[in-house]
Amino acid sequence: MSSTTVKKTRGRRPKRKDHGFKKGNEEWKKRRKSPSSTVPDTDEDSSFKGIVRPSKSLYDGISYNPGEDNSKAPMILRPQVSKLEKKEEIVNNDEDDDEELGQENYIINLQKMNILQQNFLDFHDFQKCVKPNSKLLITKHLGLGISGMLICKSCKFESEEIKLYHEGPNRSCMLNKAIAIPMLKTKVGPTDIQFFLASLNITPPSLKLMYRILNESAPVATKLNKESMLKNQEFVAKVQSLKGQGHTVDIEVDTSYNNRVQSGFEAGTMSISPAVECSTSKKLVLSLNVSNKLLKPSSPNTETLSQPFPIHQSITSSEAESAVKNIESIHETGILSVRSVTSDQSAQVEKAIRNLSAKSSHGITHFYCLVHRMRTLQKRLQNLKLKSFIHGYDSDSFTRHTARVVRSRICFEIMRLNKVTQNRSVFKRKVQQASKNVIPCLSGDHTNCNKDSAYCRKSKIKHIVRSLPNHEYLVLTPDDEVKLTNEIQKFFNDINSEKIKNVQTTNKVESIHHRCFTVAPKNTNWPRNFEGLCHSAVHSDTLNRGTSAVVLAQGLGLTYDFDSPFRKLMQSVDDINIYDKKRQKTYQFRKQRHISKLRKCNRRLASKSMYNSSNNDQCWEHNYAIDVNR
Known part of the structure; x- marks a missing residue:
């Protein structure tokens, strides 16, 4: 039986140390002596003897005799092959080279391999070997990096062991650090990389090693993106000063969650809230706030980049808090001052911005996103019970089609008026007049179109009719016409028209949400690295993914030549991205x-x-x- 000893330590939980049997190919059964665990000894000073791993030759002689039952053999443990036995096996093996090397592939630096060959040849010449026959022996694995030596099978000469990879600080393998780049810039994870390398017949690094590399690289990506956002603020400040608008900026904010927000049980645990400027055509990210309930509280001895979101609060409350934090972070740098904020129709964001504007010296105006506002208008028009319908349509399909046409027409009116009107008060008045004229115009009455509409002209009449149901003007009952007109007027009264007079949307913020959850998928979120993955995605949006990957590699200490495959691929990725952006404008x-x-x-x-x-x-x-x- 195995004996146990307990060592008492002060202030530390005692650990139980086992001496004796280690699990082999047979199940351990209590109160039964294993054939290999103890050996009867007739000496007087006989004592307990632990398991001794047999040599390779002895194991082969006992376990692989043909015609015998090997299940009763006393050697139940698989022997561990030492480096010396590996050398003897290579030297004494006379089989073909292909069978000897096997089918496994390795990643080897050619410069290091040339150094190994040169060292072998320099010292092997003194051996006066008649028939040189060198073989490569892999001595050590460090993730993707390997160490090896050359052995001559004829004279048994051994070269010096050399690391066949580039070393970084702390003697780390730079190949392993390079794994962090695809994990931070694409949707692949450690298990995907293991599957990919195993398909190429390359021994992949362990999951523990890859997660440790990701944990060390995520703060680097966060730091790089924060520096990039400061540069974005400086660029916007220069543009605004050249325009003569000082250092004020208009931003748009919105929040996205890793799970759908539901009442009762709340599955959402993480949220992303970027702040994007609307004053330039580039739509640069100025600030980013990430809320994470699953992040463990940091101890005083560790430095973390963020603190966990309070577990007792609802994740939906992070929308207002994130908007306030983004505005405060922009003001803390002293580069820009927020003038207005555009968001969806969230009541908590509007209230939080109103309170912040009252407390601080910065007068901040809140606006609604035009797309969200028009989407709400379409939903309310669809909920109306209209009695009018035409041939080929039932009542519901006719109402849906009419609501879609009205929404598109009002959007066209607002966009045209925004281009031709500079004064915002005049713009608000013209929007109200145009909204009153929409239903009569779609019904065929163009009496007030020249005066009130910025879209309907004689050249546009055919296009307007083509978008209506059955390519005909609307034939509405007086009650239906009143219902539609009243619902539209509710949306364009004095208060609501004031909320959309800047004609801004949150499309860019939603695009960043999509990019973030592509890099950090919702089904495989890592709580510890979620913030780093989001910052990496935002950094790719600012600089393009290829340039961002090169900057990240430099931050990790990786050096690539301009003619290296990595640089060429990243340049082609940026070229394709630029081509796609130009094509979208055609x-x-x-x-x-x-x-x-x-x-x-x-x-x-x-x-x-x-x-x-x-x-x-x-x-x-x-x-x-x-x-x-x-």
Whole structure:
């Protein structure tokens, strides 16, 4: 039986130390002596003897005799092959080179390999070997890095052991550090990298090593992005000063969660809230706040970049807190001053900004996102119970189509008025007049279009009719016309018109949300590295992914030549990204995108068409060649 000793220590939990049996290929059974655990000894000073691992030759001689039952052999543990036995096996092996080396692949630096070969040749010449036959022996694995030596099978000469990889600070392997770049810039994780390397027949690093590398690299990405956001603030300040607007800036904020916000049980634990400037065409990120409930509280001896979100608070409250923190972080640098904030129709954000503006000396105005406002208008118009309908439409489909057309028409009016009107008070008055004229114009009454509308002209009449149901003007009952007009006027009264007079959206913020949750997927979030992954995604949005990856590699201490495959690939990634951005501004791209949207919107209407073969009712009704009584 194995004996145990307990060592008492002050102020530390005692650890139990086991001496004796270690699990092998047989299950340990109590009160039964293992054949290899103890050996009967007739000496007087016999004592307990632990398991002794047999040599390779002895194990082969006992376990692999043909015609015998090897299950009763006393050697139950797989022997550990030492470096000396590996050398003897290579020297004494006379098989072919291909069978000897196996099918495993390695990543070896050619400069280090040339140094190893040169050292072997310099010292092997003194051996006066008649038939030189050198073989490579892999002596050590350090993740992806390997160490090796050359052995001559004829004279048994051994070269010096050399590390076949570049070393970084603290004798670390730079190949292992390079794994952090795809983990921080793409959606792959440690298990994906293991699967990829194993498919190439390369021994992958352990998950423990890769998670440790990610934990060390995530703060570097966070630091680089914070420096980049400071440069963005300096750039915006220069642009605003050249415009003559001082150092004020307009920003847009919004919050996204890793799980959908629900009442009752709240599954959301993390949120992202960036602050993007609206004063320039670049839409640069000025600040980023990440809330994380799963992050462990930091001890006084460790330095962390962020603190966990309070576990007792709802994650939905992080939207208002993040907006305030983003504004305060911009003001703390002293480079810019926030003039206005655009957000969705969140009541808590509006209240938080109003309180912050009252406390501080900065007068901050809150605006609504135009897209969110128009989306809400369309939902309310769809909820109206209209009695009017036309042939080919039921009441619900007619109401949905009408609501979509009204929303698009009002958006066109607002965008045209924003271009031609400089005074915001005049803009607000014209928006109210244009909204009153929308329903009469869509019904065929163009009496006030020249005076009140900025979109409807004689050249646009055919286009307006083409967007309506059945390409005809709306035929509404007086009650339906009053319902639609009143609902539109509620949205464009004096208070609501004041909230959209800057005509800004939160599209860029939502695009950053998508990019962040692409790099840090919602189903494989790492609580400790979530902030670093989000900052890495924002850094890629600012500098493009290729340039951002090169900057991250320099921050990690990795050096790549300009002609290296890494630099070439990152340059091609940036070139493709620039080409795609230019293509999105062309007429052909916008036309194809508009056609795709129309096909998606009319999918439900097309499914009820008599020309659709998948509609069984229409096919049976119009299939006159079939005798139904047969």
